[in-house]
Amino acid sequence: MPPLRIAIAGALGRMGRQMAVAIEADPRLALAARFHRPGAAGEGLVSRDEALAAADVVIDFTTPAASVALAEACAARGGPALVIGSTGFDDGELAAIAAAAKTIAIVRSGSYSLGLNVLVGLVEQAASALGPEDWDVEIFEAHHRSKVDAPSGTALMLGEAAAKGRGIDLGVVARRTRVGIIGPRPQGEIGFAVMRGGSIVGEHSVGFCAEGEVVTLSHSAGDRIMFACGAIAAALWVAGRPPGQYDMRDVLGFNAS
Ligand SMILES: NC(=O)C1=CN([C@@H]2O[C@H](COP(=O)(O)OP(=O)(O)OC[C@H]3O[C@@H](n4cnc5c(N)ncnc54)[C@H](OP(=O)(O)O)[C@@H]3O)[C@@H](O)[C@H]2O)C=CC1
Numbered sequence: 001m002p003p004l005r006i007a008i009a010g011a012l013g014r015m016g017r018q019m020a021v022a023i024e025a026d027p028r029l030a031l032a033a034r035f036h037r038p039g040a041a042g043e044g045l046v047s048r049d050e051a052l053a054a055a056d057v058v059i060d061f062t063t064p065a066a067s068v069a070l071a072e073a074c075a076a077r078g079g080p081a082l083v084i085g086s087t088g089f090d091d092g093e094l095a096a097i098a099a100a101a102k103t104i105a106i107v108r109s110g111s112y113s114l115g116l117n118v119l120v121g122l123v124e125q126a127a128s129a130l131g132p133e134d135w136d137v138e139i140f141e142a143h144h145r146s147k148v149d150a151p152s153g154t155a156l157m158l159g160e161a162a163a164k165g166r167g168i169d170l171g172v173v174a175r176r177t178r179v180g181i182i183g184p185r186p187q188g189e190i191g192f193a194v195m196r197g198g199s200i201v202g203e204h205s206v207g208f209c210a211e212g213e214v215v216t217l218s219h220s221a222g223d224r225i226m227f228a229c230g231a232i233a234a235a236l237w238v239a240g241r242p243p244g245q246y247d248m249r250d251v252l253g254f255n256a257s
């Protein structure tokens with residue numbers, strides 16, 4: 001079987017550079033093209049249109065606006081398939097990606113880590129067993145000083161999992177900030193806390209806190225290579241799939257009934 005042709009969006013970014021290393025080392029793949037912002041200078045970079053023409057799958061770790069524009073460009077030409085790793089989308093941007101996924105296959109996940117996606121299932125299970133009458137859910141995340149969105153995409157995935165386990169909508173119970181005299185904690189709230197500093201790759205924990213006891217489920221990322229390996233698994237899985245929006249738990253078979 002010929003190698004799967006991959007294009008990298010945001011090739012000069014932290015994840016774009018990590019993706020190139022991982023793809024070059026994988027005999028199942030060919031690094032077909034690397035592209036960045038229009039006009040960006042860098043060895044071997046091509047235009048977005050050239051990259052789309054050369055690839056079976058594009059792997060994209062950029063920004064919400066760039067990912068939406070890319071999804072629309074891929075959909076307009078009927079491919080290639082897309083693996084989106086960017087985080088920080090608003091509702092309108094998510095709707096635009098869902099619209100593009102009516103024409104092409106798109107995998108989107110706030111984390112391509114296998115371990116983190118296992119943790120998502122554990123959080124849903126724990127939230128279902130530890131009800132809101134006695135157990136408060138608090139999510140903590142820490143990242144490097146250059147990260148621009150908060151809470152992280154992963155923290156939001158964990159919040160969605162906890163809300164799902166309790167059969168509620170995260171939007172109704174999420175508490176993203178606390179400042180000043182805020183009063184006692186409302187029952188059922190799912191709180192988020194954010195730390196930024198240094199070169200932290202990604203720390204996440206979900207605390208279930210009751211009178212006299214705390215259960216903590218956590219994940220620690222020490223290197224970006226496992227995000228890149230997860231994105232490669234997603235690219236191999238999504239190539240040739242019918243149009244639709246998928247996530248990493250689909251790739252891993254965790255959503256199969
Ligand atoms: N899902 C996952 O597993 C992971 C997700 N992420 C997410 O991926 C995203 C990128 O992270 P990271 O690599 O650390 O960030 P970086 O800022 O290092 O990389 C993003 C790159 O995208 C470039 N870019 C911006 N606009 C465009 C465009 N229109 N076309 C092409 N490239 C563009 C930026 O260029 P410029 O520098 O010129 O602005 C930047 O170099 C973030 O949203 C992050 O949260 C990160 C790690 C894992």
Ligand SMILES: O=C(O)C1=N[C@H](C(=O)O)C[C@H](O)C1
Pocket residue numbers: 087110111143147151152153154155201202203221
């Ligand atoms: O920006 C990052 O670095 C990361 N972003 C993702 C997120 O927002 O959860 C994944 C990972 O934690 C690293």
